[in-house]
Amino acid sequence: MRLFRLLASAFAMAALLSVTAPASAQYTEVQASSVVIGDVEFDWARDGIFCASCNYGIGNAQFNWTDRLNWLWVGTVNAQTGEFNTTKTKEMTKVDTNAFFWETWGNGPEWGFSTPPEAPGGNPISQLVYTRFADDDPAKPAYAGAAYATITPTGWQVGFLPGAIGAYNGTGVNNMVLPEASQCPSSTVSMVLFKDIATPQEMFTEPLSTAAGTSPYETSFGSYANGIGERWVPCTTALTFQGDATYTSGSGVQTVLQQVYWYDTATGVVQQLTFDPTGKQRATMFVAPDFNHTMILMAAASTSSTSTIQVYQQTGTAANGSPQLTLVNTIESPEPAEPFIFDPKAFIHCNPTCETYVAYGITSVPGSQKTLSVPNGLAVAKLNPATPMNNLLVSGITSFYQRLDPKYFITQLYGPFIYYARIVPGTPTTTYEALGYWYINMGLGAPSGPCVGSSAEGGLADGC
Numbered sequence: 399m400r401l402f403r404l405l406a407s408a409f410a411m412a413a414l415l416s417v418t419a420p421a422s423a424q425y426t427e428v429q430a431s432s433v434v435i436g437d438v439e440f441d442w443a444r445d446g447i448f449c450a451s452c453n454y455g456i457g458n459a460q461f462n463w464t465d466r467l468n469w470l471w472v473g474t475v476n477a478q479t480g481e482f483n484t485t486k487t488k489e490m491t492k493v494d495t496n497a498f499f500w501e502t503w504g505n506g507p508e509w510g511f512s513t514p515p516e517a518p519g520g521n522p523i524s525q526l527v528y529t530r531f532a533d534d535d536p537a538k539p540a541y542a543g544a545a546y547a548t549i550t551p552t553g554w555q556v557g558f559l560p561g562a563i564g565a566y567n568g569t570g571v572n573n574m575v576l577p578e579a580s581q582c583p584s585s586t587v588s589m590v591l592f593k594d595i596a597t598p599q600e601m602f603t604e605p606l607s608t609a610a611g612t613s614p615y616e617t618s619f620g621s622y623a624n625g626i627g628e629r630w631v632p633c634t635t636a637l638t639f640q641g642d643a644t645y646t647s648g649s650g651v652q653t654v655l656q657q658v659y660w661y662d663t664a665t666g667v668v669q670q671l672t673f674d675p676t677g678k679q680r681a682t683m684f685v686a687p688d689f690n691h692t693m694i695l696m697a698a699a700s701t702s703s704t705s706t707i708q709v710y711q712q713t714g715t716a717a718n719g720s721p722q723l724t725l726v727n728t729i730e731s732p733e734p735a736e737p738f739i740f741d742p743k744a745f746i747h748c749n750p751t752c753e754t755y756v757a758y759g760i761t762s763v764p765g766s767q768k769t770l771s772v773p774n775g776l777a778v779a780k781l782n783p784a785t786p787m788n789n790l791l792v793s794g795i796t797s798f799y800q801r802l803d804p805k806y807f808i809t810q811l812y813g814p815f816i817y818y819a820r821i822v823p824g825t826p827t828t829t830y831e832a833l834g835y836w837y838i839n840m841g842l843g844a845p846s847g848p849c850v851g852s853s854a855e856g857g858l859a860d861g862c
Contacts, residue, residue, distance in 0.1 A: 431485045432834040435463040437500040445853040446808035446845035448477035470497035480809040493554045498529045510579025510588035527577035544577040544592035560612045581856040582633040619661045632857035635664040669720035684854045687752040705739045727783040732790040736760040744854040750847025754781040770830040813842045
């Protein structure tokens with residue numbers, strides 16, 4: 399893998415000698431597809447490494463989404479330029495016809511990455527996990543199960559994770575949902591977290607495998623979690639999640655706020671990590687090369703009047719093995735008229751020095767991303783306060799569109815793009831209009847150096 403990363407970086411640099419990014423690319427909105435798609439997730443080419451031979455020649459520059467007919471689709475991206483190779487539904491691959499639409503549960507299919515011993519060419523394989531219903535069942539919550547899709551030499555194979563559908567643990571029939579897979583290419587198997595729809599909610603982990611003996615393992619943190627904010631800490635046995643906690647002010651006033659917690663699947667330890675008087679969302683924890691290779695935690699933090707992105711750095715380890723954190727940076731919106739931040743996505747980009755960034759949405763009204771009536775903008779910032787940068791990419795005040803679910807993809811030639819669904823907002827007298835999927839070149843330069851492929855979601859590249 400290390401040799402592959404070096405060759406990929408060299409290829410990108412060589413290509414730059416003969417290809418120059420269009421002058422209009424930076425901070426210009428470009429349509430990637432006219433198809434109305436939502437909750438897109440990118441395969442591991444998103445981190446700047448393209449592997450054409452991976453996944454039996456399909457490559458790793460894939461994206462997935464689900465439609466209202468409960469069909470799961472996979473398309474491909476030109477990893478060099480960022481253009482979509484598949485811009486129409488008929489050009490994409492229909493993976494499954496029994497996948498719940500992402501809005502049903504609040505999240506759609508997610509990728510899992512690993513390199514099992516039998517992986518073709520020794521390269522990582524890409525799998526999908528998602529919420530599914532069986533062929534003879536209706537698309538109703540009571541029939542939901544945690545499912546997988548794996549690429550084979552003859553196409554996609556789909557099915558339910560062992561024990562992840564049915565009357566497991568006496569909690570009800572067919573009720574496992576919202577699987578989230580780990581994304582560590584150096585692991586031999588991806589791990590999956592999923593949950594039931596019982597009250598109180600229970601959560602389970604399981605290898606992304608159908609090998610004999612595979613079964614769910616019940617965790618000990620389901621009663622703490624909000625059920626949709628869980629994220630694996632790359633290449634570890636731990637994950638973070640958000641759950642309610644009581645904050646007591648200096649005057650003794652108590653407020654229930656959503657805070658960030660840590661859970662170790664190996665030891666069963668649950669530990670609250672954040673304690674300040676702001677509600678937390680979208681927490682992500684990973685090893686950051688520009689923070690002396692220590693662990694950092696990034697989360698959106700909000701009050702009734704404002705929101706920010708908070709960055710914490712690990713400064714110690716508690717007796718129970720949990721990280722001890724110190725707040726080291728607070729990022730505000732670069733657009734004063736849109737002070738509320740939503741949906742931050744952390745990534746690592748090497749050019750050739752590896753630095754941590756966050757792409758995020760900004761809006762004039764808190765929670766507007768949950769509607770279809772308020773325009774909003776996008777921004778990108780560095781996480782390290784030692785190298786401050788906070789750039790406005792587009793404003794919803796001056797460009798009257800709504801931009802939802804931002805995702806990053808690091809192209810070989812031009813560097814990181816931010817992708818999103820673009821919508822003409824609805825009004826009291828007009829219906830909203832979905833305009834397909836769009837992107838902006840964030841202007842951070844092409845990936846270069848031996849550590850290209852390092853990821854806030856999938857861990858650092860070999861030796862980095």
